[in-house]
Amino acid sequence: MNHSRQWTPADPDQPHARRIGRRQFLTLSARALSTMAAASLLPDALAASNPEHAGDLLTSTAGIENARVLSQICERILPGTDTPGAIEAGVPDFIAGVLNIVYLDAETQRFVSQLSAFNAATTTEYGRPFDQLTTAQQDNRLSAMASDESSNEAAFFAELRQLTVYGYYTSEPGATSEHSLTDYMAPWNGDIAYDDVGRMWTG
Amino acid sequence: MTEHSTAPMIATSSEPWDAIVVGSGITGGFAAMELTRRGLRTLVLERGPDVVHGRDYLYEHKRPWQMPSRGMLQRRHLDEVKPVQSRTGFMHPGMERWFVDDTEYPYLEDRPFSWIRGYQVGGRSLTWGRQSYRLSDLDFEANAREGIAVDWPIRYQELAPWYDYVEGIVGISGRNEGLGQLPDGNFLPAMAFSRGEEHFKSALDAHFDDRMMTIGRTAVITQPHRGRAGCHYCGPCSMGCSTGSYFSSQSVTLPAARATGLMTLRPDSVVESVLVDETTQRASAVRVIDRVSKEVVEYRGKLIFLCASTIASTQIMLNSISDRFPNGLANDSGALGHYLMDHHFKVSARGRLPGMLDRYTEGYRPNGIYIPRFRNLNKTSTQPDFLRGYGYQGGSGRQSWRGREMQGFGEGLKDQLREPGPWTMGLGAFGEMLPDAANTMKLDAAQTDAWGMPLVRISCEIGPNELAMRKDMATNAVEMLEAAGATDIKSSDRYTPGGIGAEAGLAIHEMGTARMGRDPATSVLNGFNQAHSVANLFVTDGSCMTSSACQNPSLTYMALTARAVDYAVDAMNRRDI
Numbered sequence: 001m002n003h004s005r006q007w008t009p010a011d012p013d014q015p016h017a018r019r020i021g022r023r024q025f026l027t028l029s030a031r032a033l034s035t036m037a038a039a040s041l042l043p044d045a046l047a048a049s050n051p052e053h054a055g056d057l058l059t060s061t062a063g064i065e066n067a068r069v070l071s072q073i074c075e076r077i078l079p080g081t082d083t084p085g086a087i088e089a090g091v092p093d094f095i096a097g098v099l100n101i102v103y104l105d106a107e108t109q110r111f112v113s114q115l116s117a118f119n120a121a122t123t124t125e126y127g128r129p130f131d132q133l134t135t136a137q138q139d140n141r142l143s144a145m146a147s148d149e150s151s152n153e154a155a156f157f158a159e160l161r162q163l164t165v166y167g168y169y170t171s172e173p174g175a176t177s178e179h180s181l182t183d184y185m186a187p188w189n190g191d192i193a194y195d196d197v198g199r200m201w202t203g
Numbered sequence: 204m205t206e207h208s209t210a211p212m213i214a215t216s217s218e219p220w221d222a223i224v225v226g227s228g229i230t231g232g233f234a235a236m237e238l239t240r241r242g243l244r245t246l247v248l249e250r251g252p253d254v255v256h257g258r259d260y261l262y263e264h265k266r267p268w269q270m271p272s273r274g275m276l277q278r279r280h281l282d283e284v285k286p287v288q289s290r291t292g293f294m295h296p297g298m299e300r301w302f303v304d305d306t307e308y309p310y311l312e313d314r315p316f317s318w319i320r321g322y323q324v325g326g327r328s329l330t331w332g333r334q335s336y337r338l339s340d341l342d343f344e345a346n347a348r349e350g351i352a353v354d355w356p357i358r359y360q361e362l363a364p365w366y367d368y369v370e371g372i373v374g375i376s377g378r379n380e381g382l383g384q385l386p387d388g389n390f391l392p393a394m395a396f397s398r399g400e401e402h403f404k405s406a407l408d409a410h411f412d413d414r415m416m417t418i419g420r421t422a423v424i425t426q427p428h429r430g431r432a433g434c435h436y437c438g439p440c441s442m443g444c445s446t447g448s449y450f451s452s453q454s455v456t457l458p459a460a461r462a463t464g465l466m467t468l469r470p471d472s473v474v475e476s477v478l479v480d481e482t483t484q485r486a487s488a489v490r491v492i493d494r495v496s497k498e499v500v501e502y503r504g505k506l507i508f509l510c511a512s513t514i515a516s517t518q519i520m521l522n523s524i525s526d527r528f529p530n531g532l533a534n535d536s537g538a539l540g541h542y543l544m545d546h547h548f549k550v551s552a553r554g555r556l557p558g559m560l561d562r563y564t565e566g567y568r569p570n571g572i573y574i575p576r577f578r579n580l581n582k583t584s585t586q587p588d589f590l591r592g593y594g595y596q597g598g599s600g601r602q603s604w605r606g607r608e609m610q611g612f613g614e615g616l617k618d619q620l621r622e623p624g625p626w627t628m629g630l631g632a633f634g635e636m637l638p639d640a641a642n643t644m645k646l647d648a649a650q651t652d653a654w655g656m657p658l659v660r661i662s663c664e665i666g667p668n669e670l671a672m673r674k675d676m677a678t679n680a681v682e683m684l685e686a687a688g689a690t691d692i693k694s695s696d697r698y699t700p701g702g703i704g705a706e707a708g709l710a711i712h713e714m715g716t717a718r719m720g721r722d723p724a725t726s727v728l729n730g731f732n733q734a735h736s737v738a739n740l741f742v743t744d745g746s747c748m749t750s751s752a753c754q755n756p757s758l759t760y761m762a763l764t765a766r767a768v769d770y771a772v773d774a775m776n777r778r779d780i
Contacts, residue, residue, distance in 0.1 A: 190397035
């Protein structure tokens with residue numbers, strides 16, 4: 001039996017293989033292109049701590065800034081390599097959906113406060129906001145965040161990583177490029193050679 | 204009736220039905236099939252809306268990215284609308300709608316008791332775990348042997364042919380093992396173990412003389428069976444299975460009943476009570492409140508089968524008050540509403556199995572392993588601290604990215620999550636809960652639901668025997684994993700006194716409250732699930748159970764149902780009913 005599920009690089013004409021710049025991403029966010037049932041806009045979601053920004057969309061300064069920061073965090077957690085990164089996989093929009101649909105209002109407000117605080121601390125330390133740092137600086141900042149047990153930054157990093165990982169591997173670009181697509185008609189086999197698959201099954 | 208009248212309009216259907224079945228779940232569907240096959244014009248009443256096989260399985264074969272919110276639900280909705288049903292952890296877009304809104308169907312908990320319900324055509328047969336095990340005489344004789352509660356009025360030999368019959372229709376895959384405590388059955392080919400399970404089984408055989416492991420016996424067919432396609436291993440059965448590979452009322456019993464032309468199925472029919480003819484002392488009719496219009500309708504029937512599920516059937520009987528039965532229908536004994544049981548569970552352990560990283564699995568097997576009961580079988584396995592026993596369910600596979608421990612971020616994290624993790628093995632125990640008169644459900648007349656039914660008030664909790672058993676469950680799970688060379692073993696017992704996590708009801712194996720017994724003075728039903736004092740009333744769902752055993756109970760409910768129908772129709776034909 002042939003179990004091979006060779007992954008092939010994505011067709012460059014496929015949507016998820018396109019490189020999307022930050023400006024373009026924000027536009028995409030604003031158009032709510034995502035698989036979320038009722039995804040709203042990322043900047044909108046990230047302005048949620050301030051009710052007067054609700055509905056301000058791209059005119060919401062706080063929302064736009066937080067959206068840039070969150071998108072860059074996601075991208076550094078799961079960067080684009082020979083397979084799509086978090087932004088290309090639509091992870092920021094997925095998180096926007098979580099904040100708007102899944103989380104309780106208090107959780108969303110807490111999340112946005114922590115994100116703002118993270119960026120404020122970053123700006124104090126580096127002299128510019130997180131999304132304007134070099135990738136090396138961003139990685140250093142995230143490493144410090146992940147290991148900072150003295151504040152709540154480490155727990156917030158764990159939450160961001162969990163959301164990013166979930167959003168990425170349940171997205172079509174992430175799942176199909178990194179994992180082997182399960183066949184819904186494959187018979188159960190409890191003992192196959194791993195090399196015949198070569199990577200994790202989607203799921 | 205004038206337009207100013209507040210009295211409900213009661214429409215009475217003219218022709219009496221040969222049989223009325225209350226409920227369309229796993230026992231109601233079976234009763235409907237058996238009754239119609241015996242030629243009876245049968246009315247099936249289901250309190251919830253209709254669910255059409257196939258058409259209504261909205262998320263079958265959907266990829267994660269095709270799911271609303273990737274399978275996550277709004278927490279506020281769950282907190283506010285489904286606070287009890289959410290305790291199961293089963294809330295997902297594909298399953299959530301098969302569980303009731305707690306706001307619409309309230310009940311009262313004196314102590315935490317999770318009453319998990321599926322009010323729709325097919326009931327919980329759409330979402331059940333499908334594990335199907337026979338009880339044995341170890342179970343049927345236990346109460347009499349130990350002087351607990353009352354004796355079962357039947358023994359295994361009386362039920363065995365009905366297990367054979369039901370298994371033949373349902374389609375159970377499994378392996379015969381020749382065990383006294385877990386009788387063999389009429390099985391379709393067993394599903395295979397995973398490599399990790401083979402490893403674990405070898406260790407179990409090498410280190411323990413008193414126990415063994417078999418593949419789960421599950422109501423999922425492994426080859427074409429009676430017009431249904433064999434399982435194609437797509438994964439989550441409870442998203443719905445349009446090939447009918449797992450047994451449900453929709454896939455098997457209701458179509459069979461419908462094919463006779465003798466079944467009428469009425470959804471949206473909340474049964475308020477069963478009416479009794481005081482002169483004949485027979486059940487004469489069922490009073491229904493339309494779920495949507497609230498119209499009251501009475502249906503006359505010659506034979507009444509209550510299959511509304513444990514608690515719900517007893518709720519109807521307790522609400523059926525008459526001069527003859529002032530304390531509830533067929534409740535001469537006072538036992539009605541008492542001896543509520545569940546299985547106690549949420550004692551589990553998991554560990555990492557060594558090596559085998561060149562091996563993997565393919566497909567999603569809707570089944571796990573089973574370690575049958577090995578405690579208190581005989582003198583050598585007698586336990587000083589507790590009566591009865593428990594079985595383990597579990598399984599082994601390689602870790603996916605979900606719930607995996609992660610290191611760092613960046614390309615390294617991608618590398619970690621590209622490959623499956625190590626093999627892990629998990630075990631979770633299901634233990635027997637002793638029948639106790641203090642574990643009750645009653646009606647609270649002061650509070651009613653949207654249809655005017657008094658709310659159920661439940662007072663139920665596990666006792667000292669179960670608590671002692673749980674220690675043994677945890678210890679043995681860890682010991683077996685250690686024997687298999689597992690590392691990083693973590694065990695947990697989620698029970699806390701008065702807390703949520705392993706409260707009664709959560710196993711969704713609730714049973715008892717209208718128990719079978721030999722003596723009308725101490726039980727509600729006889730050995731044929733027939734009410735001692737109402738000859739044409741049968742209760743064949745989990746309400747009838749005299750003890751709980753530790754095996755998943757639905758197969759037994761179905762066998763009892765088929766046997767009760769056979770008895771009832773024969774008695775009708777003899778004009779004994």
